[in-house]
Amino acid sequence: MNFLIKALECERKIIQKRVLKCIYWALIQSEYSIELEQAKSVVLLKIVENLSGSQDRSISQTSKQIYKIIKDQ
Numbered sequence: 001m002n003f004l005i006k007a008l009e010c011e012r013k014i015i016q017k018r019v020l021k022c023i024y025w026a027l028i029q030s031e032y033s034i035e036l037e038q039a040k041s042v043v044l045l046k047i048v049e050n051l052s053g054s055q056d057r058s059i060s061q062t063s064k065q066i067y068k069i070i071k072d073q
Contacts, residue, residue: 001040008047013056020051020062027069036070045070 007019023044026034036044045067052063 001034001036001044005040005043005047008051013054013059016051016054017056017058017062020048020059020066024062024066024069027066036073041070041073 004019004023007015010016048063048066048070051059052067054060054063
């Protein structure tokens with residue numbers, strides 16, 4: 001997860017989109033979903049909160065979905 005979080009901090013939109021999609025799918029898997037540690041969850045929440053204001057619609061929507069999933073856990 002550390003590598004994925006660092007990848008979200010890069011400025012390239014295509015990398016952000018793909019990493020967000022990977023995190024999203026890992027979180028919604030019913031049988032094999034990932035469990036985030038508290039510290040990583042907080043860091044990820046901050047990052048996706050910032051990305052939810054992105055002008056790129058895909059990044060913005062996926063970030064909002066991830067934020068909601070993590071908050072509900």
